[in-house]
Amino acid sequence: MLWKTLVFYLFIQLIHGNYNDPIYPVQNPCLAILDRLSDMSSAFLNCAVSRARPFKLCEGCVDNYARLQDLIGLLENTYSDVDKKITCKQFLESYDSIQVVAQLIAFVQNIWSSSFCDSCITGYNDTNGTIQYSLTDSTIQFIQKKMMFDMCIFNATGRIVPIIPIDLNVTLNTNVCTICLASYNDINDFFLQLTHGNQPGVCMDIVDTMNYTRLLWSKIYECRRHDPDYMAVFGISFFIPTIVLVFYVSALFKGERQQKKLSRQKRLPVHSTTAALAGTRTWLWSNPND
Template identity: 30%
Template sequence: MMSVSALIISFLLLCEFSMGRGSLVDDLQSSDTSDLMARSVWAEQLSLSLLPSYSSPDHQMDPNMCVQLLREFANNSADLSSCLAGMAWPVRVCQYCYKEYQQLKATMTKITSPLQNSSTLSCETTLLRSDRVQVIVALNNFYDDLWTDSKCSNCINKNKTNVLDSTAAFMKLFDELMHCFNSTKGSTAPDQHGNFSHVCQMCNVTYKNLSDQYTNLEHGKHLCIDLEDAMNSTRNLWSRVFNCTLPCTDTIPVVAVSIFILFLPAIFYLSTYLHSDQRKRKLILPKRLKSNANLAHIQDKSN
């Protein structure tokens, strides 16, 4: 049952509303925006204070706690949005925005978890389910979807406190390659193009190391949007801007295997022909014909 104080407050509010409805409308029309905001906040806090009156006095929820968590979520959301927008190009959201994302998730955990000195009461119903749009839930789902689509978990350690060593090593090698591009792109002679240019010759080893490391990270499922964007931009510069190609060191084995496969049918048929049993047909005379021939031979001798 409701407490006596809650019943008195509700009764006074109903009396004031029924007796001075016209004056209340006039006051609302004549008041400014700040006054309306103050009244709305007061009304929200009053409604929050009346909600837990159905439970025991020892488990009453403090509305100021929910307001504080709401402000904390708003600040975390603003910090994360600012970081994501600032690191959108070139894409470095996973490396530089993981702290803001973890702070937002920590605040969301506080909202859904029971408050202090209570095992059941929380701000989840008040902040997450009190409105039809569910603004906080929509914002939280948006950040989760963005983080999942970017595969940022692949570049952050299990404790979610720092980037992986493999990610840092890849970005360090990427910075070295960009430095090589910037320092050698202006020293190419006009008659040097493609692999004969100074950029392709000087940066070939670094580019190959970066490409091999990217392949290893791809096989180990340690790629995120930061590494994918860095490698895509690198390949675009290497092939389209500088017209470089990565020389293949396995040319001779590939050619040998191709020639062997090409002549494999001929070798098969030749070996089959040589190892097959070619039996010659032998003419076998019938016994009757053989006896007649012997008789004719004897008669010749007698004559």
């Protein structure tokens, strides 16, 4: 009777047992990757939205993106069957007309690529749960120049530069435009070099930072940057019309002097005119055979 009670107890435990316990068979590896992919894609999207303003997606969300890339690689290198004929990518996308997993992966990768994050972050990967990445040299230089500009603003105003310079209460009679002109020109010229470089695009982290820097400089502190190239254009635009105007005015006065000179010429003597007419008549009525 005791052994029947023991069998019944084991049967009840089997029905209501904890299947997450290591003694039970693990979940299908493809479904396990799918669960992990769901969690990491949600984390990446939350990170991207929270860093939309100011735009700091590339450096702020590289951890989540690197882990997603690692999971995407597992989908192609992990098999759903014992014979290793069907990959998890094929298993999850087969018989699915909506292609949820494929569209999700494409959406995440499109956000990363359209932000040109690879232009400022390289070598990102997940190594045993630790995300390692490095910034490009141009990104490091831009950050250093931005720190120098912010420090100059702080020294000139005594106020820390806000992340988003909107509705900033500033005193416009400061010497910011004069003291920090060199720092602003330095970072602005460096940004223009990046935009004209050979890389496919400038990292949006840098672009957004530069946009706010220009907004702070021109709108908040009402500083204006006079580019020598623009000054040359303005000078040429003024010089050429002036030369043309002087040419036409001088030509007009010269023409008037010539007309006056022609009007003062003396008339031919009367006897000269009469002799000329007589000679003409003689020639007209003469015999050409003579």
